[in-house]
Amino acid sequence: MATDLNVNPIVLQRADPCVLRHDGQYYFTGSYPLYDRIVLRRAARLDDLQSADEVTIWTKHESGPQSQLIWAPEIHRVGDAWYIYYAAAPNTDGTADAPGADETFNHRVFVLECTDDDPLTGTWVEKGQVNTGWESFALDATSFVHRGEQYLVWAQQDVAVKGHSNLYIARMENPWTLATDAVMLCKPEYDWEIVTFWVAEGPSVLIRDGKVFLTYSASGTGIEYAMGVLTADADADLLDPASWTKSPDPVFASDPEVGIYGPGHNSFTETADGQTVLVYHARTYTELVGDPLWEPNRQACAQILPFDADGNPVWGTPIPLTRPAPTSVDVLGLDGSF
Structure with a gap:
């Protein structure tokens, strides 16, 4: 069956990819490698997102809680408005008592x-930080x-729970305010979830066929990174x-046979003919030079996600790439041009 997904990666050097299909168009965002802005691009076909113009719709602040490490934006359509959820951290002045100067991340969720x-051309308004119930x-x-109710799911640290982040859910009063207390759905506990980091x-x-699938990623951001799933x-x-x-085993992981490593931080979209598409980032090599946080070669990939007769995803394994992907920051500019 012909689809609008025939090449992979769909976008080069964009980690944490989020794709939303709306009114026949695909909207794409993801972490910009400099972590200093939020970008959007749009195309009628998934195959055309790489060549689509990328528009900066927001840039980090000069100082304060939204002034560095802008991570993992997601675009959503709620009612008649667009929303982007993202994480941001305060900058530091290098002093021991400066926010963030203790070498830990101090991100919060913003909208x-x-x-x-x-x-892409409209005005984006800051709605502020989401109050998740505690500061961490x-x-x-x-x-x-x-069923008519909006929910938020996010990752957050609880110092009383071993590890760096757990998953929480809450119902929302509006797209920037929680209506209920946060409920922890899972924490890193299995061996595959605690490699390098918990x-x-x-x-x-x-949501499909009477089931809700909540995917997540675990462990460090190298070849150990993998996806798990909760089902309700x-x-x-x-x-x-x-x-x-909660599945005790990862459902999507590195596959050396096809040269794809550390697949994760996924989103879901669909083709024009209604097939579910799994979108994720991955690397094509195992030896990273320097701090992996600043290594830009996590490529945004996508593939059709089939389902079995009971309506459960057949996760399979990452598919081989059909588009050349850079293996060094020198190969491709951060603007996505050769």
């Missing part, structure tokens, strides 16, 4: 809103609407941890 028809490292917010992050939600019945109380079943 942008655009009520114009076109999010928080990131990777995603949102979904189910992490559960990068959640994404897919669509009729269940999604704010009750007992409604969710």
